[in-house]
Amino acid sequence: MNDKINSRDHNLDVLKSCGFRQQKNTTVFIKGKNSILSPAVAEASNSKYWIDIREANLKRLTSNPYLLVRIVPNLFIFSQLQQISSLLSPSVMDNRPKSGNVWGIHIEMNKSTMEASLHNLKNSTLKIPVKLLSRLEIVSKLKNLNVCDAPLSSTHPIVLEKEIDKNINRIKELLTQHREILAELENLGVCSTGNNPLGDFAEWVACQEFELERMPNSTKGYDAVCKVTGERYQIKSRTYETKRTSYPLGAIRNLDSKPFDHLIVLLVKPTFDVAYTLVIPHEDIASIGKYRQHTNAHIITLNQNLIDTYKL
Known part of the structure; x- marks a missing residue:
């Protein structure tokens, strides 16, 4: 029992110190467009090591997925998930009553050479070689992942690369002026409503930050596609106000x-600085939203608890 507690806490400590946020009470951690599946493992009585990879957790991963395994007490295995995809085929998958679809992965180690190999418990012929890393080595790797090192937040203003870097301040300035002009026209009775550019801006930011391809406005159900994985993303936005306690999102249909x-x-703040970026898996929508039969839609109202759960 103590091994399990120490193992879990150790993963939290390492990943959170590197800026990753845990997705609910799972072994999935996200920072920017990096997502990490991080099950921990202890040595069994027969001196063998193994982990279980659940399909439900794989579905929570976003683009740039990695596997991080901790061998109690202070050894780690770190790999791009794509490198072990051959161990996760349907032909070697188990279905368990409490876990659903799951893959059992066996770990063979040589601590003297700091090398290891992974293979599926149902097929030991295919082995994937990996390196064993120390705590210092894994922390260094996590902090130096070459993608989206800083999450969007009120204390970490958005920083976009290359040409966007030169334009972002001017874009925010123009959008702020646009909002102020529309508000004044509404006050003068010229306009009844202001066509807020926030939605377009949010889609643009999300596509730049996560390297997504923006879809035409006529596309139904999603707004962007990951160029690498083909995953589809729906993008929503709301104006962030410090005194506000809830944010109803628009209808999510079908x-x-x-x-x-x-x-x-x-x-997004009125200055068009991003206060929070949230990524919510499709399978969580039904449980955190309310279904309205007359519109055939789910409605999510964000509160601080949901923001803390899903923010990057």
């Missing part, structure tokens, strides 16, 4: 047909 894989929500 949830059963799974029109998207992940919902991205941006809470």
Whole structure:
């Protein structure tokens, strides 16, 4: 029992110190567009090691997925998930009453050479070689992943690369002026409503940050597609206000047909700085939203608890 507690806490400590946030009470951690599946493992009585990889957790991963395994007490295995995809084929998958679809992965180690290999418990002929890493080595790797090192937040203003770097301040300035002009026209009675550019801005930011391809406005059910994995993203936004305690999102329709894989929500300050970026897996929508039969839609109202759960 103590091994399990120490193992779990150790993973939390390492990943959170590197800026990763745990997705609910799972072994999935996310930072920017990096997602990490991080099950921990202890040595069994027969001196063998193994981990279980659940299909439900794989579905929570976003683009740039990695596997991080901790061998109690202070050894780690770190690999791009794509490198072990051959161990996760349907032919070697188990279905268990409490875990659903799952793959059992066996770990063979040589601590003297700091090398290891992974193979599926149902097929030991295919082995994937990996390196054993120390705590210092894994922390260094996690902090130096070459993608989206800083999450969007109120204390970490958005920083976009290359040409976007030169334009972002001017874009925010123009959008702020646009909002102020529309508000003044409404006050003068010229306009009854202001056509807020926030939605377009949020889609643009999300696509730049996560390297997504933006879809035409006529596309139903999703707004962008990951160029690498093909996963679909619906993108929503709301204006962030410090005194506000809840943020109702627009209707999410046809949830059963799974029109998207992940919902991205941006809470944006009036200055067009991003306060929070949330990534919500499709399978969580039904449980955190309310279904309204007359519109055949789920409605999510964000509160601080949901923001803390899904923010990057």
